[in-house]
Amino acid sequence: MLVGVDKSLGMLQQAQPKAPGIAWVRADGSVMPFQSDSFDFLTCQFAFHHLRGKAGMLREAFRVLPLRGPPGPAQHVSARMRRLAVL
Secondary structure, eight states: OOEEEESOHHHHHHHHHHOTTSEEEEOOTTSOSSOTTOOSOOBOOSOGGGOSOHHHHHHHHHHHSOTTOOOOOTTBOOGGGGGGGGO
């Protein structure tokens, strides 16, 4: 199952028709409505630099990812970024 998260209703309305197979959820990335360890992978496509609460988003990313989750490349949440999540 794929899940997309965005705080902006307008962005979700644009995304939904382009990818109807994704479960789109309106939420703040720094307070995600998901259980801990509930995702295998997390990516932040071309948006991380726009976020005001980068540290909060990173904390949430590592909360919803199990420790065995794979690291991701640029603009993705990776194991190297875990230390920033404690900010």
